[in-house]
Amino acid sequence: MLSVEGLSVRAGSLELVRDVSFGIAPGERVGLIGESGSGKSLTALSLMGLLPEGVTASGKASLDGQNLVGVPERELKGLRGRVASMVFQEPMTALNPTMRVGKQVAEVMTLHGVARGDARLRALELLSRVRLPQPEQLARAYPHQLSGGQRQRVMLAIALANEPALLICDEPTTALDVTVQKQMLELIAEVAPALLFITHDLAVVASVCERVLVMYGGRVVESGPMREVFTRPRHRYTQGLLDSSRLTPRGTRLPTIKGTVPSAGEFPDGCVFRNRCPFASDMCLSEPVLTGDGHAFACWHPGD
Ligand SMILES: Nc1ncnc2c1ncn2[C@@H]1O[C@H](COP(=O)(O)OP(=O)(O)O)[C@@H](O)[C@H]1O
Numbered sequence: 687m688l689s690v691e692g693l694s695v696r697a698g699s700l701e702l703v704r705d706v707s708f709g710i711a712p713g714e715r716v717g718l719i720g721e722s723g724s725g726k727s728l729t730a731l732s733l734m735g736l737l738p739e740g741v742t743a744s745g746k747a748s749l750d751g752q753n754l755v756g757v758p759e760r761e762l763k764g765l766r767g768r769v770a771s772m773v774f775q776e777p778m779t780a781l782n783p784t785m786r787v788g789k790q791v792a793e794v795m796t797l798h799g800v801a802r803g804d805a806r807l808r809a810l811e812l813l814s815r816v817r818l819p820q821p822e823q824l825a826r827a828y829p830h831q832l833s834g835g836q837r838q839r840v841m842l843a844i845a846l847a848n849e850p851a852l853l854i855c856d857e858p859t860t861a862l863d864v865t866v867q868k869q870m871l872e873l874i875a876e877v878a879p880a881l882l883f884i885t886h887d888l889a890v891v892a893s894v895c896e897r898v899l900v901m902y903g904g905r906v907v908e909s910g911p912m913r914e915v916f917t918r919p920r921h922r923y924t925q926g927l928l929d930s931s932r933l934t935p936r937g938t939r940l941p942t943i944k945g946t947v948p949s950a951g952e953f954p955d956g957c958v959f960r961n962r963c964p965f966a967s968d969m970c971l972s973e974p975v976l977t978g979d980g981h982a983f984a985c986w987h988p989g990d
């Protein structure tokens with residue numbers, strides 16, 4: 687359904703995302719992980735035609751055969767309905783504080799040409815689909831009258847309003863309490879038509895996704911079935927990422943990956959991870975290619 691082939695993202699001479707390829711089938715939930723600065727958000731934004739000023743995408747990406755990269759501005763609006771995104775951090779600022787929530791959900795549809803009455807009915811359906819009790823009553827409330835968890839659900843209803851084929855969630859870890867967050871994640875996993883889930887919270891990926899892509903330095907360095915990648919990571923970067931996230935029973939962390947993520951344009955030639963990798967050798971001066979069926983990795987010295 688979603689097919690991404692050789693996607694690159696640049697800002698001037700800086701290559702921020704390089705040669706990324708992956709696909710998502712209908713109903714599939716794919717996690718995109720990696721430290722901050724790996725290129726996860728830019729990858730997602732390029733699929734939505736929402737790259738920042740001065741940043742451009744090249745390569746191929748299509749959704750149900752419809753091209754998503756290099757599309758003229760006037761065609762973008764229709765496309766955005768097909769790829770919906772949900773940003774969790776600030777439901778209070780994302781929602782309009784002066785408008786009743788039912789109207790906010792309906793408005794997303796009327797902007798896409800749905801008649802007002804139909805949109806109002808559909809909004810109620812959507813509110814109950816995201817399991818908000820008493821949708822009629824809730825539709826008349828203003829955002830500040832709702833709990834944080836309820837506001838998140840309203841945002842999910844808005845994201846689903848135009849029947850997107852793909853839902854993208856970027857960094858959905860929030861100030862929500864753990865129980866509310868867990869319920870929200872379960873709901874997203876259930877209602878998403880297909881899901882690209884971006885996070886640095888590996889536990890979240892493990893609970894929500896069937897497949898995972900690991901990004902570092904703008905590249906996908908490892909990808910495969912979630913269980914396999916998490917139990918038998920091959921790339922040394924993925925291993926480091928998993929090690930540093932695993933808590934010992936006493937709550938002390940295992941050693942994290944040494945060094946910090948370089949700034950864009952400061953990644954080394956060859957393997958992008960080599961200046962932080964304890965296994966790097968001369969071989970790593972040339973760039974490893976992502977290879978493998980199902981479970982793929984780009985590493986000259988993979989672990990078992
Ligand atoms: N508008 C921009 N201009 C130049 N560089 C950018 C821009 N946006 C992001 N970057 C750089 O691109 C890299 C990847 O960013 P991003 O996709 O946001 O990473 P992630 O979401 O994985 O944290 C970072 O090094 C970031 O500083």
Ligand SMILES: [Mg+2]
Nearest residue numbers: 726727728857
């Ligand atoms: Mg990001």
